[in-house]
Amino acid sequence: MAFEQWIQQKIKPITAIAAALVALGLASHWLGQTFLQQGFYIIAAIIAGVPILLRAWSALRMKIISIELLVSVAVIGAFIIGEYDEAAFVTFLFLFGDFLEQKTLAKTRQSIQTLADMAPTTALVVQPDGQTAEIDVDDVVPNQELLVKTGAQIPVDGEILTGRGDLNEASITGESRLVAKENGADVYAGTILENGTLHIKATKVGDDTTFAKIVELVEDAQDTKSHAEKLIDKFAQYYTPAVLVIALLVGLVTQNLRLAITVLVLGCPGALVIGAPVSNVAGIGNGAKHGVLVKGGAVMTTLRNVDTFVFDKTGTLTQGKTTVTTIHQDDPTGLQYAARLENDSDHPLGRAIVAYAADHQLLNPGLKVTATQTYQGLGIAAQVDGQQVLVGNQALLKQYQVTMTPQQTATMQTMQTQGESLVLVAVNGQLTTLLGISDQIRPAVAERLQELKQLGAKQLVMLTGDNERTAQAVAAQIGIDQVHAELLPADKVKFVKQLQSEGRTVAFVGDGINDSPSLAQADIGIAMGSGTDVALETSDVVLMQSDFTELVHAYGLARKTVGNMRENIVIALATVAFLFLGLIVGVVDMASGMLVHEGSILVVILNAMRLIGYQRPVKKIKENWQIAKEN
Structure with a gap:
């Protein structure tokens, strides 16, 4: 187990080493050094194949037939028939594709990191003698008096005791305009005091603050699967074993082990499995950036159908x-x-x-x-x-x-x-x-x-x-x-x-x-709540600024996100169909098939990333509204 964890932690250097060995193998081929070429390919396939094989074994222990199992069987078969170059290319491309996939997925989750980076870390507590002491924000307790100076973050949810100031509440509402507040007004953790000085009484601290709940809500939402994702997961449970059976039948009928191994590689449903989740993550991230909290992919799908x-x-x-x-x-x-x-x-x-x-x-x-x-x-x-x-x-x-x-x-x-x-x-x-x-x-x-x-x-x-x-x-x-x-x-x-x-x-x-x-x-509950506890808990969608512009953005985003999921599913299925057609006519082999397969994964991820920059189509709708008013 410790070895498996160590290997997974070293995926980046392993991928880099495999890339270098594949490059050396190609160089040896051009130089006519066949022995060196085969050696480089064998070492590359082993180094890159180990983490893939470990993942496949881990999935099998959970009674799951994974994509990694298909690749592992294909690579072992390639070794058996002496196709070391194919084994090296397939394992390297699989790891490299996984690396790019993780990088681009991290980009779609950037809204969460941006929110997390806004979290305050310290607070100035007013002592009985009137002096202040800086403490960790996790050590603040309810009813403590805190001092907030110009340019500082509000450390916890609280109520203004004395003072007046203008606050940037973008971390709560998604809107960076300044809000003037004075004695008796509520303030929220993570917001920034642009000017003024405030003495506040802590009312909610730690995980109970509105800001903490927003971060938790968006994190949970991005991990909640849509109807499309659940359907694809169910489909994959049968599809992946079916590919193994088809490859076995192809091998038995044609007596062509290379062809059977190629079927295994081409049948990997990578783009299909990743297409819907990445759209879901990107769409929910966009909503969070614009003050719209959508509680999961299933909510996004239902909202699209409203x-x-x-x-x-x-x-x-x-x-x-x-x-x-x-x-x-x-x-x-x-x-x-x-x-x-x-x-x-x-x-x-x-x-x-x-x-x-x-x-x-x-x-x-x-x-x-x-x-x-x-x-x-x-x-x-x-x-x-x-x-x-x-x-x-x-x-x-x-x-x-x-x-x-x-x-x-x-x-x-x-x-x-x-x-x-x-x-x-x-x-x-x-x-x-x-x-x-x-x-x-x-x-x-x-x-x-x-x-x-x-x-x-x-x-x-x-x-x-x-x-x-x-x-x-x-x-x-x-x-x-x-x-x-x-x-x-x-x-x-x-x-x-x-x-x-x-x-x-x-x-x-x-x-x-x-x-x-x-x-x-x-079917969908939408709260105009500015982050109130009840709004966060009872609704499917929260409009943090209680603004109808956010409602329009949420509805348009839902329609765009679900449409993007469908585009990705079409791209994935079209890729598999293309690869098998290419195999039938003889223009696709194991390595080129894996290259196209990994390319399709990147295509669906990049397609989903377009959602990060989604804005409601203001100009067109404004023109239509003017026409409607005139008529």
Whole structure:
């Protein structure tokens, strides 16, 4: 075992020595030194053949008939019939091809190395006396105070205690623009403080940081096989033994050992085996570089087949940065009660109410809240200072049999027509306050959705818990095909199932938190998450910057990657067909066949490497979008 490991560690020098011996053999042939020529070829074949033979034996112990076994049998046969030059060329070309394959595969995995190189290694810990001490980043513990200076990396995930600065978050979002942050803001390990000085409190350290999870996710994804890879692996289980049987039959029928050995060499499925994995690795690496985390080759294949995109509204199609824009109230205490109930909520509408109340000195934490009951998708009911308070939508009020006056109904309809989301506040069974909350649509969403259609999406659907009028107003602005409003999370899941029952391949795009049931039900779950834990764990694809440009890039990349896999499979099969046809007509021998075989492996790798530079076809789609708008 130790010898086998030592040999595999010395593949590069072994390949170089074999190359030199083959060159000396060729030189001896030109000089007419037949004895030296044969000697050089024999030594070259033995030196290069040992690692191949060891790999074949290792695979056999695992009950696997590998490509190395085919080559080993062919080389032993070549020695038996005295074709030492063929044995030398075949073993050297196999090792040289393997060397080039590893070099080019390393190039496709460069995105992972780039991410790993971004990892911080040290941190400045603030001591009790105010001094700082530099320690290894692995020694940082939660809640420690750290100092980050201009130009330094944020060592761990944390919260800014004091200071202000502009951060380059390319390692997290894939976008190198600067983000201004100050007291209370979250910061992430691996991001760079371009200017300013920060004191931060460590919240997540080591493998728990967002950056560490991203690296782990992309590494795991590149090792996860696509449907095509699994199919090829299964095919290879039968194909390789079949080649051995065919070669044996050829030898028995023709009594031509050389011909049988040549069949073994030409039948090696190297390009077929490597073609799909290298496309998968390159495609996932490209996505990581552009802020798109795709969890494996199988996800890439399914994403390519998506024909229906389903979107949540708040926080997905819109920015989730909601503000109170309209207030109609009969009693000013209604807004105070609503702000008190929503103070512990993470819902975008609730945050907007709390922010408005805080800005207008209406937030009163001293109000006593009891008997709180949350209704998913409806709102909150509670006793506030002895008053029964409802904060939510129309369905919640209907459940508590709260009625509206004709004037309130007309006001509500006007607000909805303007595209505002409504929060209704009822106190002791009477509707007292109507709050209109607006959420800005994400920049360029309409153009990005058009790009999805240009790339192959057949239908765009919005599922939202918001009211029908507001949902329709938003959909009309951005070009959504189908809208379903006033839905509970369970209702969204039902709609996804219904689309799937119609034979559609569905991608659900949500925020990765409230929409986790739909993300799980869809064929592909896509989280607009900026690296949140829930987004990383519950979805198949994470858009790190929560940008629809990343969504278009992911969809186009998936289609390009799967297409590239198919190209490589065609190249591999065409090569095998060409080699056997050449053998039949007598223009291909063992050495030339191995040369073509190794060349085909390089071709499929180089073809896959084109994915590293993939960019979405912006110019063409922009032109089509302009034409669509004019028409």
